[in-house]
Amino acid sequence: MKTAFIITAAQAIQQTILANENTLEALDREIGDGDHFINMKRGASNIVDMQAELAGLSPDAALNKIGMKLLSTIGGASGPLLASFFMSMAKVLKENGDESTLKIAAAFAAGVQAIIQRGKASVGEKTMLDVLVPVSNQFVLLATQNCDTKLICATLIKVAEEGMQSTKNLIATKGRAAGLGERAIGHIDPGAKSCQLMIEAVCKQVLENESR
Amino acid sequence: MKKFINKTDDILKESLTGFATAHQDLVQLKLEPHFLTRKNKAQNKVAIISGGGSGHEPLHAGYIGYGMLDAACPGHVFTSPTPDQMLAAAESVHADKGILFIVKNYAGDVMNFEMAAEMLPFEHTTVLTSDDCAVINSTYTTGRRGVAGTVIVEKCVGSLAETGASLQACKALGDKVNTRTASIGVALTSCTVPAAGRPTFDISDSELEMGVGIHGEPGRRREQMREADAIVHDMVEAILADFKARNLSTQNQECLLLVNGFGATPLMELYLLYNTANQLFSQHGVLITRSLVGNYTTALDMAGASITLCLLDDEITAHWDSPVHTAALRWGK
Numbered sequence: 139m140k141t142a143f144i145i146t147a148a149q150a151i152q153q154t155i156l157a158n159e160n161t162l163e164a165l166d167r168e169i170g171d172g173d174h175f176i177n178m179k180r181g182a183s184n185i186v187d188m189q190a191e192l193a194g195l196s197p198d199a200a201l202n203k204i205g206m207k208l209l210s211t212i213g214g215a216s217g218p219l220l221a222s223f224f225m226s227m228a229k230v231l232k233e234n235g236d237e238s239t240l241k242i243a244a245a246f247a248a249g250v251q252a253i254i255q256r257g258k259a260s261v262g263e264k265t266m267l268d269v270l271v272p273v274s275n276q277f278v279l280l281a282t283q284n285c286d287t288k289l290i291c292a293t294l295i296k297v298a299e300e301g302m303q304s305t306k307n308l309i310a311t312k313g314r315a316a317g318l319g320e321r322a323i324g325h326i327d328p329g330a331k332s333c334q335l336m337i338e339a340v341c342k343q344v345l346e347n348e349s350r
Numbered sequence: 351m352k353k354f355i356n357k358t359d360d361i362l363k364e365s366l367t368g369f370a371t372a373h374q375d376l377v378q379l380k381l382e383p384h385f386l387t388r389k390n391k392a393q394n395k396v397a398i399i400s401g402g403g404s405g406h407e408p409l410h411a412g413y414i415g416y417g418m419l420d421a422a423c424p425g426h427v428f429t430s431p432t433p434d435q436m437l438a439a440a441e442s443v444h445a446d447k448g449i450l451f452i453v454k455n456y457a458g459d460v461m462n463f464e465m466a467a468e469m470l471p472f473e474h475t476t477v478l479t480s481d482d483c484a485v486i487n488s489t490y491t492t493g494r495r496g497v498a499g500t501v502i503v504e505k506c507v508g509s510l511a512e513t514g515a516s517l518q519a520c521k522a523l524g525d526k527v528n529t530r531t532a533s534i535g536v537a538l539t540s541c542t543v544p545a546a547g548r549p550t551f552d553i554s555d556s557e558l559e560m561g562v563g564i565h566g567e568p569g570r571r572r573e574q575m576r577e578a579d580a581i582v583h584d585m586v587e588a589i590l591a592d593f594k595a596r597n598l599s600t601q602n603q604e605c606l607l608l609v610n611g612f613g614a615t616p617l618m619e620l621y622l623l624y625n626t627a628n629q630l631f632s633q634h635g636v637l638i639t640r641s642l643v644g645n646y647t648t649a650l651d652m653a654g655a656s657i658t659l660c661l662l663d664d665e666i667t668a669h670w671d672s673p674v675h676t677a678a679l680r681w682g683k
Contacts, residue, residue, distance in 0.1 A: 171543070215457040
């Protein structure tokens with residue numbers, strides 16, 4: 139993994155967040171408090187704005203810096219959760235290196251584990267974890283099997299989409315929608331949606347780089 | 351949306367600057383990261399720090415001053431503050447007896463304060479407020495939300511801290527007040543988050559939202575609008591049922607009754623609600639001996655109100671009655 143890729147991935151994430159303003163706002167108005175898009179937009183623009191600073195860093199240092207920045211700019215629940223993800227991913231990359239897909243998958247899994255610990259949530263509670271956990275599991279599995287990058291990215295995009303859709307019929311037991319009980323059924327979780335969008339954007343970026 | 355705004359991104363900074371200038375005898379404001387402290391740093395006491403998303407004014411900055419908070423950390427509208435704010439505030443007000451965070455039980459607030467606490471180089475502990483009894487089924491939730499009862503917790507803990515009490519004693523009183531407090535809110539209209547530009551939820555003129563949270567997040571039930579007495583009746587019943595379910599007797603119990611406006615309901619209506627609530631609680635054998643009516647924990651421009659009942663004892667009553675000098679609560683000094 140190269141720091142230059144992290145920067146282009148951040149730009150791709152910002153683009154997809156901005157392009158989905160209406161979707162994210164509508165989802166959060168339905169079962170949340172309407173601030174998810176604003177917070178994600180603020181987080182993404184802060185990261186893109188620091189690209190010059192990131193460019194000179196190693197990938198793990200860049201991811202750690204991204205985590206620290208998100209922690210101090212997003213707020214809400216998304217801030218600490220996403221910050222925990224990037225900081226833990228950075229830590230594992232620093233310790234184990236980043237020269238293979240499997241090492242990157244393991245670092246990604248460590249990041250997801252950090253979200254689980256910070257949010258004290260698990261799969262099936264109508265949160266971002268309904269996207270991240272299946273994606274993480276699949277990522278590690280495919281990387282262990284030495285699958286090629288194209289197959290991994292295509293699969294992860296699909297798994298993220300399925301995970302996001304799965305939140306529609308769940309009762310929320312964590313997060314802001316938890317007070318709604320059964321009224322949350324029928325609505326996709328906004329955090330799951332933004333995670334799906336980010337995974338899709340990063341995977342497409344990888345595919346684009348591959349085809350070059 | 352029709353609001354007094356210059357630029358949406360500047361609302362928070364401009365409002366905080368106005369607050370700090372208007373109350374410069376009481377508070378001072380630091381920006382980047384944003385936090386407010388008492389004008390004169392208190393010595394030899396536990397430092398009480400609260401914070402949360404903006405839009406609930408006067409919570410929390412309005413309660414900075416003698417007998418209540420030492421500092422407050424305001425986040426963006428309805429978004430919890432970030433750990434760097436809490437760390438900077440703690441650094442500023444720490445006075446050798448530790449830091450007590452008072453945090454409303456919302457996932458974002460809890461996580462941001464938790465991360466701040468993990469990085470804090472001082473002795474510290476946290477009181478989580480969870481007075482909202484509208485969230486009925488705790489099996490399916492992260493627990494009850496912290497709402498207007500937070501003001502009572504901040505007042506009592508703040509009072510105790512002025513006596514030089516230990517961090518553990520302050521924490522114990524905060525937990526006790528929280529346990530003995532129950533609230534429920536009702537919304538008649540939505541609120542509008544400035545950056546979103548449109549109402550958070552749709553509600554018709556003939557509907558109300560029972561059990562609404564202080565961010566306009568939906569409650570448990572959408573109901574038909576009806577006369578005030580009938581609405582208050584259901585709120586009072588919900589509060590009494592909550593205490594009963596937790597084995598806390600309200601019979602012949604001296605209580606504090608707080609009727610809190612959400613921002614767009616006139617005081618005239620709040621006193622009308624208080625009148626009914628006071629009568630209904632009294633009919634159930636509750637002795638209302640302390641009262642507070644007004645906009646103390648708001649939800650931007652939402653029309654609606656919450657009712658909070660706190661079961662008093664000698665200790666809580668003494669700390670409620672003690673002198674306080676803040677922008678939003680002031681008596682006895």
